[in-house]
Amino acid sequence: MLPTAGVWGIIHREGKRDVTEGQGSDVAARSPKGLHRFAVFTTACTFVLLIAGALVTSNDAGLSVSTWPFAPNGILPRMVGGVLYEYSHRMIAGFVGLATIVLAAWAWRRESRAWVRWLAMAALLLVVAQAGLGAANVLLYLPAPVTMAHSALAQLFFCTLVALCLFTGKWWQSDLEPLGEEGRPALRAVAGATAAVIFLQIILGAAFRGAAFRHNAVGVLPHVFGAGVVTAMVAWTAAIVFTRHGDVAPLRRAVKLLMALLAAQLALGIAAYWAVLYQEQLPQPYPLPVVLTVAHVVNGALVLAASVWLALAAFRLFGPVPEWAMVPAALKPRPGRGGQTASVRPS
Amino acid sequence: MKARVLGLAAAIALTMAVAGCSKKSEQPAEQSAAPAATVNPATAGTITGTVKLVGTAPRMPLIKMGADPACEKNNTGPVHSEEVVVGKDNALANVVVYIKSGLGNYSYPAPSEPVTLDQKGCMYHPHVITLMAGQQFQVINSDSLTHNIHVMSADNRAWNESQPQSAAPITKTFPRPEMAIPVKCNIHPWMKAYIFVFANPYYSTTGDDGAFTIKNVPPGTYTVEAWAEAAEAQPPLLSGTAEQQVTVAPSATKSVNFTFQAK
Known part of the structure; x- marks a missing residue:
């Protein structure tokens, strides 16, 4: 997995040109810590979902369950052969869908930056669209344009979550002066x-x-x-x-x-x-x-x-x-209360 | 806020609409040309012959059914891929021999009895199915487990249905002629079969003895073709002259043989 904000903090401090010195954990995050952690968790689940999806294609199991969203003979079919891959993919996708709903709702209520809130909503929209394409794949018997769209949207959704991890992390929200x-x-x-x-x-x-x-x-x-x-x-x-x-x-x-x-x-x-x-x-x-x-x-x-x-x-x-991508000035920590301005220029 | 909720609802509705539209509308039955005549049995002839393999038969890979223990249990011995099935004296089975061209404008009513594809031991029986357009195609499940039947037709409506154990037979018809329609089970991906839908009754599939017989053929000169799965594979496992010109005299039996060379 890609490094999260904490790892990035370590990386920064090892660099010759210090771009985070002084802030790091000192700067109060504008995104709730829990939101960032949940974004990382949802991203990790999505990575597992990508593996599950690739297994479906590689095992030619895409049509092993002929109905959607559930199997024709019950919510939990016998998990053998292609059904094991296809239905596992559906269940993991369902879980990721729920996690994305929670992430979007959480961001909507607690995130101070409107564009992050909307990005979380975009992630939700993408996962809903992805579910629709998954259904279309099953019910239209894997037409090439739909399978390609399903693959492409999976990547877009994953990247959106990765971006959310970055945007809700401390590093992005720290006071960095732009480097020239x-x-x-x-x-x-x-x-x-x-x-x-x-x-x-x-x-x-x-x-x-x-x-x-x-x-x-x-x-x-x-x-x-x-x-x-x-x-x-x-x-x-x-x-x-x-x-x-x-x-x-x-x-x-x-x-x-x-x-x-x-x-x-x-x-x-x-x-x-x-x-x-x-x-x-x-x-x-x-x-x-x-x-x-x-x-x-x-x-x-x-x-x-x-x-x-x-x-x-x-x-x-x-x-x-x-400007809209920056943390609102009103939310910036005041000097003397744990916040410092980062030095981004090489010493 | 209300607008945002409405927008989200519209997006979900759109997605559901995509899923809802997934059931293809039933294609209309083919408008066949008006038949001019029926074949006179008194003058009709027969085309008969055998299909043989020249050379050493390619070794068919062993099918591993470990993905579904119930399939393993249903087979006491090893099961091999059925791409090439060779009988006694190199007779080649599962070859479809049919009149490709030369037929006049006759009427060919579809037989009333259905053609059955059985799923037994997690294999399809038979491996190659031939029937006429409009004839009933029936799928039964003799296994004590669920299969899905995915018929990947291009000129007819494709379909995919699950069939649990003891379920009622699935009955379909193919309104249009179509060659070598792949059939597969995605639960058990080694299960493969082919369906041939003809506009006329002049076809036959070889058994283990490699023999075929096409009856009630009106006198005339025809192009007869033999289709072998392994010759169409990528890369092909067999090669051979799959077409022959055949002249059938009134009330006569014409013998014609095909050979495929192992690569």
């Missing part, structure tokens, strides 16, 4: 574009996996081309971080994580492609192809989440962060 960014293009722009390209690459992967491309002339080529573009974009982002901001520990660590995840993803991609071709010759899903394809899908989600995290961190550090 020299050179063009700005890291924010490149990191944002990298995240967008990774998202598109995931859609291409879903299209190949869902057989939209697999059996025609283009095959896996769009996804392979996308992998090249993603690698180039991550390399560009990393080059900017290391050459311009190598002394900013949070960025350095984040880009290293992104590169490590991408390297793993490229290796898993080759293995998963072999697995898809190998699996087609087998009478049933075998464990090794299933593990490889699931690992590729899930690690892809982590790559996207890491890129989103990096892009958001760049926006937070280099600004300008729009």
Whole structure:
């Protein structure tokens, strides 16, 4: 999982350019601590849900329960074969849906920043839409556009929760003076574009996996081309971080994580492609192809989440962060009551 | 606040509408061309023959039913994939032989008796099903567990239904001709079968002896095709000349044989 605010605090203090010194735990969080923790919990549950969803596809179990939302012969069917994967996915999804309702309600009542409240509401809307697409998948027998939309929305929902974890954490809410960014293009722009390209690459992967491309002339080529573009974009982002901001520990660590995840993803991609071709010759899903394809899908989600995290961190550090995204001045801690202004300039 | 609640309600309603629209509307029955004549049994002939495999039969993978212990229990011996089933003297089973073209404008009423697909021992019996458009297709479950039957037709309405143990047979019809419709059970993903829906009765599926017989064929010259699952697989396990020109004389029996080469 990605580091939460606490971990980020440790990372900051290890960096050459101190971007959090003095505030950290001293700054009163504007989001309730419990809300942040619950956002992290919901994100972790969603990560498990992504694994469960990938298992459904890899085991070709998407239609093993022919009715929705419950099985035709009861709320709890016999959990064997494809039903084990498909119905587990539904139950975990139901739990994540409930957790998201709680998260949105909690944010709505207790979060001081309106845009965070609305982001939590967007997460709720996404999970409801995702449930609708899940139902459509079952009842329309997995049409390619719906399966692709289901895969894409899953990633969007996961990234929204990751962003909520970041926004409700202490680091985001601390008093950071914007660092100056020299050179063009700005890291924010490149990191944002990298995240967008990774998202598109995931859609291409879903299209190949869902057989939209697999059996025609283009095959896996769009996804392979996308992998090249993603690698180039991550390399560009990393080059900017290391050459311009190598002394900013949070960025350095984040880009290293992104590169490590991408390297793993490229290796898993080759293995998963072999697995898809190998699996087609087998009478049933075998464990090794299933593990490889699931690992590729899930690690892809982590790559996207890491890129989103990096892009958001760049926006937070280099600004300008729009006024509406900042903590209201009225809620800022007063000097002498535990709050200090952070030094963001290199000493 | 009220507007926000209404917005949320609208979003949920939209999602429910997506799910609600999921049941495809029943497709209308095919408007077949007006039949000109019926086949005269007095002059009709027969096409008969065998389908054989040349070379060593590819070894079919063992099916592992551990995902559902009840399936393992229902099978005392090993069960192999049925992509290639070879009988005595290299006879090739589960090959569909049919008249592809050359037929005149005759009427072919669909048989009144249904064609049955049985789910037994977590396998489909038979592996290849042939029937006429409009003929009843019946699915029964002889296992003491639930199966789902996912019929992935393209020209006919696709469907997916669960069938618990002791459930009533599922009865469907296919209004349109369609070749090699895949059927699968997603609970037990090794369960695969194919359905062939023909516009005429001139088809036959080989048994373990590789033999086929197509009866009541009006005199004429036809293209006869043999379909073997393994020849269509990716990558194909078999190759061969699947089409032959056949001339049937009045009241005669024409013999024609097919061979597939193992790769």
